Amino acid sequence: MKQWVQNMVKTYKQMNKPDDKLNIKKFSSLQYPQCPFGGDHSGESMSLICLEKDCLQGQILCCCICQEEFHKGHQLKPLKLLLCEYDQQLREYQNISLKQSEKDILIKKINEQEEKQLTYIQDFKEQINNKLSNIVNLEKEFFENLRKFVKMREFSNGNQYAVIETIIQNQTNVEMLSSSVKTLLDTLVVQEIPEKDLNYEEINRIFDFHIKDQKDHLQQLEKQFNQGIEQQIDLLQSKTQKSIFQKSYQFQFLANNKHPQVDIIQPKIVKASNSNHGYKFAVMTPSLDKNQTTVFGFKLNFVHQSNWIAVGVCDLSIVQSKQFGFAFQSLGHGAYMVSSNGGAWSSTTSNQNNVVKCFKFGKGDIIICTYDPKNENITFQKQKSSTTFKLDIPKSDHDLYPCVLFYYALDEVEFIPPEGINKQ
Secondary structure: OHHHHHHHHHHHHHHOOHHHHOOHHHHOOOOOOEOOOOHHHOOOEOOEEEOOOOOOOOOOEEOHHHHHHHOOOOOEEEHHHHHHHHHHHHHHOOOOOOOHHHHHHHHHHHHHHHHHHHHHHHHHHHHHHHHHHHHHHHHHHHHHHHHHHHHHHHHHHOHHHHHHHHHHHOOOOHHHHHHHHHHHHHHOOOOOOOOOOOOHHHHHHHHHHHHHHHHHHHHHHHHHHHHHHHHHHHHHHHHOOHHHHHHHHHOEEEEEEEOOOEEEEEOOEEEEOOOOOOOEEEEEEOOOOOOOOEEEEEEEEEOOOOOOOEEEEEOHHHHHHOOOOOOOOOOOOOEEEEEOOOEEEEOOOHHHOOEEOOOOOOOOOEEEEEEEOOOOEEEEEEOOOOOEEEEEOOOOOOOOEEEEEEOOOOOEEEEEOHHHHHHO
């Protein structure tokens, strides 16, 4: 019920924005079907839309009771609001049209590139499978060598000497000679035989050590592999989401969302003015999506020789209330950032605020930010480096925005949208 109330409040705010008031009357008389589930659902209108692609219910339309019983925690939107937003988009883009020939060229390009990319992925998959097959073969060889070591202990019962005698006696019989040689090879150990023979307890202890060591290596390989591709997968995933593409395209610095001593050079480039040194924020809009991971970056075009500048995300309402200044001494300053001197800054976690525990960076570096609302954190990475640093961001009703915090005059930073990161 609490979530239902929150959604209603959010819907009211969205539907009373100036743009939406203009077209809300179009859908004021919209008729909704009644929920067919009966019981508490009886008489309830199916006015909500479930936006979760992986919803197990497979039910797009739902009522307020459905929301509580079947769609708890799902992203829902009133059908009326969805129509208003769609209608608004149509009106915004009604003057933007393409010729049929232009559309044909673009579709052809998309189809060709899709085919190339899928072929590339298939080849990449085969390469990974081949490498995994090599690992499987190495593992089989490792355990076979252990088995051979055990078989070598059979010398005491004379079996191996019998094999040697058989080879000597059947030098001219190809079939028996081949069989005997194979038997001998199967028992040989690749590793060197120890200087002294080992008893059962010693062999068992050595086996335990090497088997555990082998397992540790495999787990480390798995960890490195997962960490190595995780960020790229997040970036690819973000590119499949239309909302991410639209937002990254629209991210920009605005005059009313910055300190007076920050100049906007271009919509995505800001510079500290030639004035006194001091903390001054520049905040981008729109806000980051709370429902999926967003990857973006900041490039440091110019940094003062004393090298102090910070990038990350912030709560715009808090930063505005402080006149775009920065009171770092205590929590509640509204920002989650890293600074070029290796500093970490958190609005909510004391052991991550005003401490030097991050990597350092400077002029020309690109800092990649991965905002992950699901896992409640943001990860920072210097491009072309494997070093990362993570800050916790607890869930909140407030939105977060990409931001830059200057201190020295004439420092300059450029925002890099998701689609531009790999081009740098």
